[in-house]
Amino acid sequence: MRVRARYAKQHRLRFVSAIDLGRIWERALRKAGLPIGYSEGFTPHPKVSFPDALALGYASTGEYVELTFAVPVDVGAAAAAFNRAAPEGLRILDATVVAEGAPRFAKWLRASLWDLRYPRDEAARLRDGVDALASAEHIPVDRERKGNITRLDLEPALHVIAADGDTVRVVLHHTEPPFRPGEVHQALRAAVGAPLREPRLITRIAQGSPEPGGIREALSGQLLPGTRDEHAAAAGQTNRGSS
Amino acid sequence: MATDPQVHSVWPRIEPLLTGVRKPARYVGGEDNIVVKDHADVDSSWLLIYPDAYEIGQPNQGIQILYEVLNERDRTVAERAFAPWPDMEELMREHQIPLFSLENHLPLKAFDVVGFSLAAEVGYTNLLNCLDLGGLSLRADARADDDPLVIIGGHAAFNPEPLAPFVDVAVAGDGEEFVLEVDEVLRRWRRDGRSWPREQLLAEVGRIEGAYVPRFYQPRYTDDGRLAGTFPRRKGVPYRVPKRTVSDLDQWPYPKKQLVPLTETVHERYSVEIFRGCTRGCRFCQAGMITRPVRERSKETVKQMVAEGLENTGLNEVGLLSLSSADHSEILGMCGDLADTYEGTATSLSLPSTRVDAFNVTLADELIRNGRRTGLTFAPEAGTERMRRVINKMVSEADMLRTAETAFANGWRHLKLYFMIGLPTETDEDVLGIAELGLKVLAIGREHGRKNKVTISVGGFVPKPHTPFQWCAQDRPEELQRKLGLIKARVASDRNLNLRYHDPEPGVMEGLLARGDRRVADAIEQAFLAGARFDGWHEHYDHARWLQAAADAGVDLDWYCWRERGADEVMPWDHLDSGLEREWLWDDWQDSLREKPLDDCRWIPCYDCGVCPGLDLQHQTNHLPLYAGQS
Numbered sequence: 025m026r027v028r029a030r031y032a033k034q035h036r037l038r039f040v041s042a043i044d045l046g047r048i049w050e051r052a053l054r055k056a057g058l059p060i061g062y063s064e065g066f067t068p069h070p071k072v073s074f075p076d077a078l079a080l081g082y083a084s085t086g087e088y089v090e091l092t093f094a095v096p097v098d099v100g101a102a103a104a105a106f107n108r109a110a111p112e113g114l115r116i117l118d119a120t121v122v123a124e125g126a127p128r129f130a131k132w133l134r135a136s137l138w139d140l141r142y143p144r145d146e147a148a149r150l151r152d153g154v155d156a157l158a159s160a161e162h163i164p165v166d167r168e169r170k171g172n173i174t175r176l177d178l179e180p181a182l183h184v185i186a187a188d189g190d191t192v193r194v195v196l197h198h199t200e201p202p203f204r205p206g207e208v209h210q211a212l213r214a215a216v217g218a219p220l221r222e223p224r225l226i227t228r229i230a231q232g233s234p235e236p237g238g239i240r241e242a243l244s245g246q247l248l249p250g251t252r253d254e255h256a257a258a259a260g261q262t263n264r265g266s267s
Numbered sequence: 268m269a270t271d272p273q274v275h276s277v278w279p280r281i282e283p284l285l286t287g288v289r290k291p292a293r294y295v296g297g298e299d300n301i302v303v304k305d306h307a308d309v310d311s312s313w314l315l316i317y318p319d320a321y322e323i324g325q326p327n328q329g330i331q332i333l334y335e336v337l338n339e340r341d342r343t344v345a346e347r348a349f350a351p352w353p354d355m356e357e358l359m360r361e362h363q364i365p366l367f368s369l370e371n372h373l374p375l376k377a378f379d380v381v382g383f384s385l386a387a388e389v390g391y392t393n394l395l396n397c398l399d400l401g402g403l404s405l406r407a408d409a410r411a412d413d414d415p416l417v418i419i420g421g422h423a424a425f426n427p428e429p430l431a432p433f434v435d436v437a438v439a440g441d442g443e444e445f446v447l448e449v450d451e452v453l454r455r456w457r458r459d460g461r462s463w464p465r466e467q468l469l470a471e472v473g474r475i476e477g478a479y480v481p482r483f484y485q486p487r488y489t490d491d492g493r494l495a496g497t498f499p500r501r502k503g504v505p506y507r508v509p510k511r512t513v514s515d516l517d518q519w520p521y522p523k524k525q526l527v528p529l530t531e532t533v534h535e536r537y538s539v540e541i542f543r544g545c546t547r548g549c550r551f552c553q554a555g556m557i558t559r560p561v562r563e564r565s566k567e568t569v570k571q572m573v574a575e576g577l578e579n580t581g582l583n584e585v586g587l588l589s590l591s592s593a594d595h596s597e598i599l600g601m602c603g604d605l606a607d608t609y610e611g612t613a614t615s616l617s618l619p620s621t622r623v624d625a626f627n628v629t630l631a632d633e634l635i636r637n638g639r640r641t642g643l644t645f646a647p648e649a650g651t652e653r654m655r656r657v658i659n660k661m662v663s664e665a666d667m668l669r670t671a672e673t674a675f676a677n678g679w680r681h682l683k684l685y686f687m688i689g690l691p692t693e694t695d696e697d698v699l700g701i702a703e704l705g706l707k708v709l710a711i712g713r714e715h716g717r718k719n720k721v722t723i724s725v726g727g728f729v730p731k732p733h734t735p736f737q738w739c740a741q742d743r744p745e746e747l748q749r750k751l752g753l754i755k756a757r758v759a760s761d762r763n764l765n766l767r768y769h770d771p772e773p774g775v776m777e778g779l780l781a782r783g784d785r786r787v788a789d790a791i792e793q794a795f796l797a798g799a800r801f802d803g804w805h806e807h808y809d810h811a812r813w814l815q816a817a818a819d820a821g822v823d824l825d826w827y828c829w830r831e832r833g834a835d836e837v838m839p840w841d842h843l844d845s846g847l848e849r850e851w852l853w854d855d856w857q858d859s860l861r862e863k864p865l866d867d868c869r870w871i872p873c874y875d876c877g878v879c880p881g882l883d884l885q886h887q888t889n890h891l892p893l894y895a896g897q898s
Contacts, residue, residue, distance in 0.1 A: 036297035037529065039285050044292060044530045051299070051527060054613075055581030068613055081286035109581065111299045111529065224283070 025093045028129055029103065029119035030243045032085045033078060034227075037113030042077035048114060049089065056109035058102055061094040075130045078228065079204060085117065086136065086230035088242065090129055118243050132242040133198065135183055135234040137250065138205045140192040140223040147189050149216045154187040156215035157208075164214075165207045178203055178211055183234045184250030193229075195239050195250050277364050278372040284362065288354045292530035293321035296369030299527035300579065302334070303370045304344040306377070311453040313337055313345040313446070314368055314378040314415070318385070318393035319803065321349040325526065326534040328588065329384045329421055332521040333442050343450055346370040346378070350393040351400070353800060353807075359400060366400040375401025379453045379461075380416045382446070383434075385423035388780035389773070389803035391430060394419075395795040398433065405792060407435050407482060413461035416468065418449070425510070425557050426732040426840040428497070429783040429791060431481035435469060438477045439557070439843055440510030441543070443519050448475045473504065477511035479843060480504075486785050486839070492826070494784055494837045507844040510557070512882050516543065516564040520572050524579045536584035536617065537576040541569055541601070545590035546868045546886070547622075549648070550659045550859050551687065553731035554590055557845045559878040561869060561886045566597040570604060583614045592618045593627050594869075596889035602633045610636055623647055623662045628673045640678040645670065646685040650700025656862040657692050659855075664704070671708045675715035682708060682721050688750045689728040689742030689771075692860060698750045701725065702757035709764050722765040725754060727774045731781050733845040735855040737838060740831040741778045747771035772810040776802060778828040779817065784839035787827070789820035848877030 033045065040048065050070050053060045062068035071092035078084050093102075103116040142150060157163055163178040181203045183195040194208050205226045213220040232242040238249040285291035296303075306312060315333055317324025324330065330347060337345035346368035351359060358364075365374035375381060381401070383394055395405055398417065404410050407417065418436045419427060427437035438445050452471045456463055463471075473480040483504045487495040499506060513519055525537055542563040545555040564572075573585050585605070595601065605616055616634040618627075623645040631643055647667055648660045655662060674682060686701045705723040712719035727747045730736045742750075751768050758764050779787060793816035801807035817824055832838075834853060841849070851874075858865065868874055869890050879885050 036295040039291040039295050040529050041292070047531070047535075048529060051581035051583075053581075054583060055299075055578070062613060070613070080291070111527075112297055222283070 025096045026122040027091045027093065027097075027099055027102070027119055028122050028243060029089050029091065029116045030085075030230075030241075031087050031089060032083075032115045032117055033087050033113065034083045034085070034115075035113035037111065038081060038083045041080050042074070045114075046072065046074065048111065052106055052110040052114065053091075056102075056105040058097065058105060059094045061092040075128075075133055082205070082226045082228060084228035086228045086241075088129060088133065088231065090122070120243060129242070132233065133231045135195050135197050135239050136231045137229040137239050137248055138194050138196065138208070139225075139227045139229055140194070140205055140209060141225045141227070142190045142192070142223050143221050144190050146221060147187075149218060149220055150187045150190070150192055150212070153212035153216040153220070154185050154192060157182065157185055157211055160215075163211045165203075165210050167207070176203075178207060182208070183239075184237060186251040188251060192223075193250055195234060197234060274374060274377040276372040277367045277374060280362060280364055281359075281367070281372070284355075284358045284364075288358065289352060290322075290530060292528075293349065293352065294355065294369070295529070296372070298369075298529055299581070300524040301370060301526060302338040302345070304338070306344060306371065306373070308342065309344045310342040310457055311344075311450050312378045312380075313343070313450075314348055314375055314381045315345055316348045316350075316381060316383050316394075316397055318350050318383055318390040318397055319801070320352055321528075322530070322532040324349045324384075325528050325532045326536075326538070327384060327386065328522075328538055328540065329386075329442065331525060331538075332519075333382070333384075333446055334526070335521050335523060336443050336519075337446055337450065340447070340450065344370075346373070348375070348397070350390075350397060350801070356396070356400065356800070365402050366397050375403065376415060378415050379457060380418060380449065382418045382420065385419055385421040387803070388423050388429075388777050390423070391780055391791050392795045392799040392802055394430070395433060395792065396800055399795075405795075406432050408432070410435075410465065412463065412465045412468070416453075416472065420445075422554060422557065423781075425553070425843055425845060426781065426783075427479060427481060427843070428486070428785045428839040429780050429787040431484075431785045432788045433792075434481060436472055437479045437481065438511060439479070439508070439845065440477060441513040442511070443513050443521075445475065445477050445511050449478075477509060479508040481785075484842065494839055496837055497839065497842045507842050509844045509881070510846060512846075512884065513543075514562065514882075514884055515887070516540070516562050517568045520564075520568055523572070523575060525576060525582070527580045527582065534586065535582065536586045537573065537580055537582045538586040538588050539569055539572045539576065540564065540588045541592060541595050541598075542589045542888075544886075545594070547591055547594070548659050548855075548865050548867060550657075550735040550855060551648070551690065551728060551731075552590075553734050556734045556847060558590070559846060559876070560882070560884055561594075561888055563595055563597075563888045566601045566604070569601055570608075573605060574608075577614065583612075585609075585614065585616045587616065587618050591622055593622055593624075593630055598630065599633070602630050606633050606636055619644075623667050623670050625666075625670050625673045628670060628677060628679070631674075631679075632677055640680060642681040642683055643674050643679050644683040644685065647704065648685065648687055649690060649697065650686060650702070650704050651697045653862060654690060654693060654697040654700065656864050657859050658687075658690055659859065659864050661864050661866075664707075667704065668707060668711060671711045675712050675719055680716065680719050682712065684708065684721065684723050686723060686725045687728040688725055688754075689747050689774075691736060691739040692862075693742075693750075695750070695753060698753050699757055702754045705758060705764055705766075706761065709761065713763075718763075720763050720765060722767060723754075723758070724767040725751065726769050727771045729774050729778045729781060732838065732840040733847060733852075735852050735859055737782065737852065738832040738834075738836070738856055741774070741828045742771075743829055744771040744775055747774070770805065773802065773805075773808050775810070775824060775828060776808075776813045779822070779824060782839070783822075783827055786820075787822055790817045790822045793817075793819045844881070846876075846878035846881045848875065851876045 061071040103119045181197045181199045185194045230241045232239040420438045424437045425439045469480045486497045544558045544561040649655045709721040
């Protein structure tokens with residue numbers, strides 16, 4: 025039986041690498057006594073797969089995993105048992121059984137909704153920066169790799185951007201190569217033309233398909249708008265169009 | 268101070284730095300089975316430190332056991348810290364962040380006691396760095412009355428003299444009961460607002476059996492610089508401080524809830540000691556000498572610990588630990604029962620530290636069942652029978668080759684053999700014997716499969732205190748290099764014979780710290796001030812820096828490392844009583860020079876090493892002695 029789950033990776037666990045997180049998942053599944061399936065062979069591996077990896081240092085409430093169980097399980101009870109066994113910061117938020125013949129999970133993960141939370145007194149500069157980026161035709165960002173600096177255009181990947189007090193919310197298309205929210209910060213800093221401090225916390229809120237003004241969360245199909253006030257007011261029920 | 272409102276968690280200050288360092292998970296805590304208590308609700312607080320990187324120190328059994336023993340007590344808290352990697356140290360110094368615990372991220376000074384577990388000498392400069400980063404004076408006599416008490420334990424604490432000026436208390440032997448007794452003193456100290464004069468605190472702790480307070484002892488030297496003795500400086504202080512020994516391991520079934528790291532460490536397994544102590548009597552082996560007598564944990568306790576340990580951790584590997592695991596009297600039944608229980612599951616069992624004999628192949632087969640037979644490791648230690656008689660590692664070449672034959676025949680593909688060079692009386696023939704033995708084992712392997720491999724791993728011998736070899740001269744690094752060259756030349760042609768060896772230079776520092784006296788402390792401090800950290804790590808060890816530090820401190824390596832001691836030489840650790848009679852150690856040293864082996868006292872009559880009567884203990888084992896005449 026295959027199960028897809030959305031989970032959170034937060035608090036201290038955000039400093040754990042993707043490889044380490046895989047081991048934490050396997051141990052928590054064993055500790056919870058869940059009948060995870062194993063691959064064949066001399067060194068069997070538990071059937072736990074992750075459609076993508078979160079860079080070290082970011083928090084997330086929008087990570088996904090696919091699990092194959094050896095025998096059918098009650099999904100709600102299994103998620104609760106897992107959450108009791110997992111270390112603080114790792115938590116299944118939503119889980120559902122995968123229908124036979126369902127498309128690969130990665131197909132649904134086409135954009136990410138990010139929150140960049142800044143120190144409080146940056147709010148005014150953030151508003152200016154977001155306004156500048158929202159209307160820019162090109163958003164150059166420099167990426168360094170092995171001493172070489174490449175200039176890339178962030179604009180096509182930037183689906184939605186909005187400021188709300190100390191927080192910038194963005195929806196980034198999953199492009200190849202992907203853009204990181206750290207590069208949104210770089211673009212904001214360039215746009216405000218003044219020193220802008222590093223975000224205190226960057227959190228991936230959810231992943232899914234881009235919709236006008238937000239994204240449709242991959243597992244629940246719920247629509248999440250790209251601005252926090254609308255999200256709070258409408259709880260993501262309507263499509264408000266592009267900000 | 269725990270009572271000081273100024274002491275807060277440093278987490279908000281380190282969190283922004285963590286994305287800028289390697290492996291930040293080392294510093295965050297948050298592991299499964301972590302114990303986090305509010306310091307407002309406790310009467311005593313311990314910071315347990317393993318002075319190496321998190322991934323080395325986290326799996327340490329000593330830290331794990333004491334962590335649980337202390338935290339099981341109401342109103343006592345124990346937290347952990349490890350040595351920060353140099354990138355983190357740099358940021359901590361730049362931002363003036365003190366050494367911190369992983370549970371509440373509290374600074375070192377927030378604790379009543381700082382306890383270091385010292386498995387080996389290579390952690391000494393890291394120990395100084397931890398004290399320094401914690402804001403404590405390096406020198407114990409410069410500490411304030413209400414500063415945390417600094418205690419060291421672990422195998423290296425059997426010669427605490429090189430660290431004497433830096434520590435308040437040392438304890439040799441098992442820590443389980445000792446820490447609880449210290450905890451009682453801490454509570455009284457705390458009740459009085461940590462207001463006792465330092466001398467009083469030390470005197471109170473010093474009354475506990477096994478507590479050695481270096482400040483209460485004075486070494487005296489003869490005119491030619493040798494040690495005349497280490498003498499008590501005040502009334503009521505014992506001439507010799509005994510080691511602590513826990514008598515019934517079934518009463519101490521720890522770890523129960525082993526901490527599970529969030530990031531990769533050197534051992535990711537549930538570990539259970541199946542016995543402590545060893546009476547094989549290998550003359551080079553400090554662990555075997557200082558942990559006597561043998562105390563077995565019963566098969567039933569081990570099985571229960573494994574079942575609960577796996578349930579509490581989610582781990583899927585079990586390590587059955589001891590100094591010579593196959594020697595447990597119920598080992599075959601224990602392995603068989605565990606293998607039955609976990610057959611067909613993803614749980615694997617391992618048995619480190621095994622002797623060279625066919626029985627061990629049987630055990631390994633039993634543990635692995637239908638799994639893939641990859642590598643088996645054995646430690647013949649020396650290449651010729653003569654050399655093995657000298658070190659009392661009693662295994663014949665015929666036994667060894669038979670073991671290899673059994674292993675390869677049962678489908679094992681790769682044998683790893685551990686050896687030492689630089690042993691007393693060693694000749695070039697003995698050294699070449701290592702290569703010859705490797706080649707013979709490889710020839711047997713080839714008969715069972717063209718791809719079968721043999722690895723020989725060669726390390727330089729470092730003489731250790733409380734062993735029959737404490738009198739012998741250590742080989743110089745140049746001599747070890749030459750001997751390695753002999754082996755390399757002999758095995759160079761065969762690509763299925765893998766030679767692994769260690770750089771001999773760090774052995775000089777290890778030997779100096781192992782057998783050093785109180786005067787060596789200055790060299791450690793000099794090395795630390797010159798930047799020495801992580802001396803056990805190849806990429807950090809700087810030999811020239813250590814040579815310079817020794818020279819600056821007036822410490823003569825020739826004299827400490829490369830000199831054979833005489834019968835009447837007073838050792839810097841003679842006032843620390845491991846239970847072994849000095850006369851017995853000397854006689855055993857003389858026997859070794861005559862190539863005379865000594866059997867295991869579990870199956871021959873007692874030869875009076877001194878440990879059992881001194882502790883009023885006997886071996887705790889279900890082995891029947893051979894001389895009792897069973898068939």
